[in-house]
Amino acid sequence: MATHCDHAVAHDEPHDLQAALDRARERCSTGGQRWTAPRERVYELLLKAGAPVKAYDLMDAYQEGRAAKPPTVYRALEFLEHFGLVHRIASLNAYMACGSDDEDHAAAFLICDCCGSAEEFEPGRVTSASAAAAAHGFKARAIALEVRGLCQQCVH
Amino acid sequence: MATHCDHAVAHDEPHDLQAALDRARERCSTGGQRWTAPRERVYELLLKAGAPVKAYDLMDAYQEGRAAKPPTVYRALEFLEHFGLVHRIASLNAYMACGSDDEDHAAAFLICDCCGSAEEFEPGRVTSASAAAAAHGFKARAIALEVRGLCQQCVH
DNA sequence: CAGTGCAGGGTTATAAGATAACATAATTAG
DNA sequence: CTAATTATGTTATCTTATAACCCTGCACTG
Numbered sequence: 034m035a036t037h038c039d040h041a042v043a044h045d046e047p048h049d050l051q052a053a054l055d056r057a058r059e060r061c062s063t064g065g066q067r068w069t070a071p072r073e074r075v076y077e078l079l080l081k082a083g084a085p086v087k088a089y090d091l092m093d094a095y096q097e098g099r100a101a102k103p104p105t106v107y108r109a110l111e112f113l114e115h116f117g118l119v120h121r122i123a124s125l126n127a128y129m130a131c132g133s134d135d136e137d138h139a140a141a142f143l144i145c146d147c148c149g150s151a152e153e154f155e156p157g158r159v160t161s162a163s164a165a166a167a168a169h170g171f172k173a174r175a176i177a178l179e180v181r182g183l184c185q186q187c188v189h
Numbered sequence: 190m191a192t193h194c195d196h197a198v199a200h201d202e203p204h205d206l207q208a209a210l211d212r213a214r215e216r217c218s219t220g221g222q223r224w225t226a227p228r229e230r231v232y233e234l235l236l237k238a239g240a241p242v243k244a245y246d247l248m249d250a251y252q253e254g255r256a257a258k259p260p261t262v263y264r265a266l267e268f269l270e271h272f273g274l275v276h277r278i279a280s281l282n283a284y285m286a287c288g289s290d291d292e293d294h295a296a297a298f299l300i301c302d303c304c305g306s307a308e309e310f311e312p313g314r315v316t317s318a319s320a321a322a323a324a325h326g327f328k329a330r331a332i333a334l335e336v337r338g339l340c341q342q343c344v345h
Numbered sequence: 346c347a348g349t350g351c352a353g354g355g356t357t358a359t360a361a362g363a364t365a366a367c368a369t370a371a372t373t374a375g
Numbered sequence: 376c377t378a379a380t381t382a383t384g385t386t387a388t389c390t391t392a393t394a395a396c397c398c399t400g401c402a403c404t405g
Contacts, residue, residue, distance in 0.1 A: 067372080069382070088362065102385070107363065123279035124333060126362060126391095141318070143327045154321055161317060162297070162334055165310055170341035171299045177280060177335045178318055185326035223401085225353070244391070258356070263392065268353095282362095282391065 038147045040186040046083045047132075053080055057118050060136070064116065071101070075109035076118060076130065085127035085144070085151045122151060124179045129153070139163075139176040147187035194303045196342045202239040203288075209236055213274050216292070220272065227257070231265035232274060232286065241283035241300070241307045278307060280335045285309070295319075295332040303343035 047053050057076055058068040078094050079086055086094075088106050095101035110128055113119035117136040120129050125144065129151055139162075143152045166173040203209050213232055214224040234250050235242055242250075244262050251257035266284055269275035273292040276285050281300065285307055295318075299308045322329040 067382075069371095071383075103363065104365090104385085105383070108383080123335070141321075143322055143325055143329075145327075146330070152325065152327070154325060162336055165297075166299050166336050166338065169299060169308065169310060170344075171301075171308070171336070171338055172344050173299075173336045173338040174302070175337045177333075177337075179279070179333045179335075180318055180322050180327070180329045180331070181333075182322065182330040183328045188326075188328050223353075227354070259392065260356085260394090261354070264354075 038187060040148050040189075042084070042148045042150055042186070046081055050077065050080055053130075056134075057116075060118075061116060066112075066116070071105050071109045072112055075106055076113055079113075079119060079128060079130035083130075084149060085122050085125050085129045087125075087127050091128070120153070122179060123177060124181065125151075139178065141178040141180075143180050143182070143184065145184035145187055146181055147183050150184055152184070194343060196304050196345075198240070198304045198306055198342070202237055206233065206236055209286075212290075213272075216274070217272060222268070222272070227261050227265045228268055231262060232269055235269075235275060235284060235286035239286075240305060241278050241281050241285045243281075243283050247284070276309070278335060279333060280337065281307075295334065297334040297336075299336050299338070299340065301340035301343055302337055303339050306340055308340070 054073060054077060058073070061068045061072075074095060075091055078091055088103070088110065091106045091110075092101045092103065095106065110119060110121070114121060114128075117133070117138065118131055120131050120140045120142070121127075122129060122140075122142055122144065129142075131140075132153060141154050143154055145151070162176055162178070163173050210229060210233060214229070217224040217228075230251060231247055234247055244259070244266065247262050247266075248257045248259065251262065266275060266277070270277055270284075273289070273294065274287055276287050276296040276298070277283075278285060278296075278298055278300065285298075287296075288309060297310050299310055301307070318332055318334070319329050
């Protein structure tokens with residue numbers, strides 16, 4: 034995805050990409066699911082980006098020469114999201130690799146409207162929303178908290 | 190928008206539609222903006238629905254006979270959202286009239302995946318997210334909290 | 346009460362995001 | 376080895392949203 038400004042964009046690429054992929058593969062096979070090429074490729078692209086990426090940008094980046102087609106990428110994304118490896122950021126129509134080891138956690142993001150970066154933050158804060166929901170007789174299954182604003186680099 | 194189940198859907202239509210429209214008009218002119226026909230019509234439709242409505246459903250409902258075209262509705266929605274009269278619910282790609290009198294508040298919703306209803310809940314809970322953001326050196330401008338799950342009617 | 350400037354709206358076209366439906370290939374179970 | 380299952384490839388299409396342009400009518404100026 035194009036950046037929106039000239040500020041230095043924090044590049045959150047994991048220092049050990051391979052290790053992250055290995056963890057994902059293991060988590061997947063532990064869950065009795067197959068770790069296939071498109072799933073790995075999409076996850077790898079998201080890890081490398083270290084920032085929210087749009088589905089169509091994943092298609093372009095998927096393979097040199099020929100781009101992947103929508104269902105390939107969307108199916109992989111759906112799978113990865115199911116496994117908690119990827120979050121969809123609804124307010125951006127974008128997807129981001131998840132650092133957490135917890136398979137089933139709330140998604141909470143600080144999203145910079147200037148540089149396009151996003152930081153996943155401590156989801157514990159969000160559990161109070163769960164409590165609020167319960168108070169309304171509502172059974173929560175997924176919680177998404179998206180804070181839009183300016184990151185530390187971009188406020189200056 | 191089509192309902193997803195046979196449960197009784199809480200119909201949150203305000204008992205005094207006209208009063209709500211009057212309040213909106215006043216708020217708008219106080220802000221030095223024009224309260225025009227498409228803005229009123231879109232807001233009215235959302236108030237009547239009392240639930241999240243998709244943009245293209247608003248176009249269909251806009252006027253008998255001929256449907257409104259996308260820019261008409263999207264422009265009205267953008268305006269209304271700016272004034273805090275309407276919230277966009279990103280995870281649904283839908284829009285909902287806002288009850289609050291506070292022009293600039295966080296959006297927090299309990300969204301039922303079964304009947305399609307949504308309830309806006311006390312945004313105070315969300316301010317802790319603001320604090321979390323600040324702790325990261327992040328300047329928050331808008332906060333959206335979307336809890337997906339089952340409402341009281343639909344858990345049964 | 347003109348004249349004029351500009352915000353708002355109508356219209357057409359198209360971009361961006363996501364899914365449906367069906368055919369084919371790969372994996373696993375029996 | 377074969378059948379059943381799961382995943383991928385492919386084409387087409389649907390949904391959601393915006394761009395660009397022109398015209399109208401209100402609202403301020405003098």
